[in-house]
Amino acid sequence: MKKVALHNLGCKVNAYETEAMQEILEQNGYEIVPFEEKADAYIVNTCSVTNMADKKSRQMLHRAKKMNPEAVVIAAGCYVQSAGEELLKDTSVDILIGNNEKVNLPSILENWEKEHNPLHVHDLTREHTYEELTLSHTAGHTRAFMKIQDGCNQFCTYCIIPYTRGRVRSRRLSDIVAEAGRLAENGYQEVVLTGIHLDSYGTDLEEHENLLTVIQEIAKIDGIKRIRLGSLEPRIMTEEFVAGLAAEEKLCPHFHLSLQSGCDATLKRMNRRYSAEEFRQCCERLRRHFDDPxxxxxxxxxxxxxxxxxxxxxxxxxxxxxxxxxHVFKYSRRKGTKADRMPDQIPEQIKNQRSDVLLALTEKNSGEYRKKLLGRTVKVLLEEESTIGGTTYLAGHTREYVKVAVAPETAAAGEIIDVKVTGLLKDMVLGE
Known part of the structure; x- marks a missing residue:
């Protein structure tokens, strides 16, 4: 049996795909070992969202070859899509796998032994088929991420993702429901729906299904107690959509809406396609339909x-x-994007100063939100032990994704329990 090690870089979608590749390899008889150990093959699922991500991807590929010069080193994912020609010249890399080829990993490895074919990348701008990767279990023991969509058609001026992930491709609803059912059977009570541009789910399907349809169907599955959404654009939050969300009791009232700027002029340069006022209305809509989301x-x-x-x-x-x-990000120039060629680039010193201002503000706002939970009883999905100031707690999250710490003997990880909030810690609350 050949030993394979995998390493993930980047977003939750990448993490899902890395775990799916691992499951495919296990099903095909490969032994999975930690990345730090000697292996016959190393797979790095790369990221290319920033120039720094490119650099980290290269470093991990070189590190793999150094650990075992005889091993096959495989670069997969976004950096491969954006810099395939460059990677072909890299002597540390043996095989390149693009973003719609990961499902073929076992056959690619087999063919390498016969033909030494290094290149498995194609033009995603012409790709309209969703790559069906599946999971029955994940590295986390209580919460499972589910990828339901790939690609993006938005073309924000700072973002390379439409070029590395291609156009919008939606997963079939029947496949989503089947995977959610398998996860529920394996004890996962919470699923997190994720994708490159989650709002676009269904826009490429003839069945006219959308994100709300997915939520409604998953909510019917016994064993699934919570449905959480990944990052969303504000424009999806119409009155009809928000009302539909509010009708689903299993949906967690935690909404991550990508703002990027509160200034209309900046939003226009970013090509974000909404105004600050439209964003404000979306937030007001959510707060009308949900109790303090x-x-x-x-x-x-x-x-x-x-x-x-x-x-x-x-x-x-x-x-x-x-x-x-x-979540505060200092703008990072990304080669290949319109923003990289824009005039009036901001000095790093000013970026740092502005970042500090917003980080202080979010710390204040976050603390105030948690204070409102004092004395309240909340439902917490317990997840793992956490040591804070020398004291060991069992930590989990509320439906709103506020982290809660309780005494470790309270219950077991994986259980959803009622907790009365009794105190505040730095970035979480204490309960009993």
């Missing part, structure tokens, strides 16, 4: 041309909406 977001600081006035508009917008959490 957790709204989280992403913001990019230092986008080309962002003036002090534009940044101030973003700060004021964030104060007004008062997100539970804001």
């Amino acid at each position: 957790a709204l989280t977001t992403d913001v990019i600081v230092g986008f080309p041309g962002e003036t002090e006035e534009e940044f101030t508009a973003t700060v004021e917008f964030l104060k007004d909406i008062c997100f539970y959490e804001t």
Whole structure:
């Protein structure tokens, strides 16, 4: 039996695909070993969202070849799609696998032994078929991520993803429901729906299914207690859609809406296709239909041309909406995107200063949201032990994705229990 080691870089979609590749290999008789151990083959599922991600991908590929110069080193995923020609010249890499070829991994490895064919990448701009990777279990023991969509048609000016992932491709609803059923049978009570552009699910299907349809069908499965959504665009949050979400009791009231900027001029340069006011209305809609939902977001600081006035508009917008959490990213130039060629690139020092302002604001807002839970009883899906200040707790998350710590003897990981919130810790709450 050949030993194979896998390493994942990047997003939740990549993580799902890495676990799916591992499951395919196991089913085909391969032994999976930790990446740090000597293996016959190393697979790096690469990321290319930033130039730094490219660099990390190269480093992991070179590290694999150094660990065992005789091993077959496989580069898979987004960096392969964006820099295939460059990787063909890299002596540390033996096989290149594109984003719609991962399901063929066992046959690719077999063919390598016969023909030494290094290249398995094709033009995703012409690809309209969803690559059906599946999972029956995941590395996490309580929550399972499910990929239901691939590709993006948005072409934000800072983003390389439409070029590395191709156009929108949706997974068949029957395959999604079947996988959710298998996960439920294996004890997973919560599923997280994820994709490259989750909002676009169904736009390429003749059946006219959409994200709400997926949620409604998964909600019918016995054993699934929670359905959580990955990152969404604000434009999907129409009155009809939000009302449909609110009707599903299993849906977690935690919504991650990608903002990127609270200034209309910056949003226009980013090609985000909505205004700050439209975003505000989406948040108000969610708060009307749900009881104090957790709204989280992403913001990019230092986008080309962002003036002090534009940044101030973003700060004021964030104060007004008062997100539970804001993930702050300093703009990183990405070769191959329109933003990389824009004038008025912002110095790193200013990006750092603006990032610090927003990080302080999100810490304040996050703390205030958690304070509102004091004295309340919440349902918590217990997940794993966590040591804080020398004390061991059993930690889990509420439906709103607030982290809660309880005494380890309270219950077992994988259980959903009622917890009364009794105190505050740095980034979580304490309960009993």
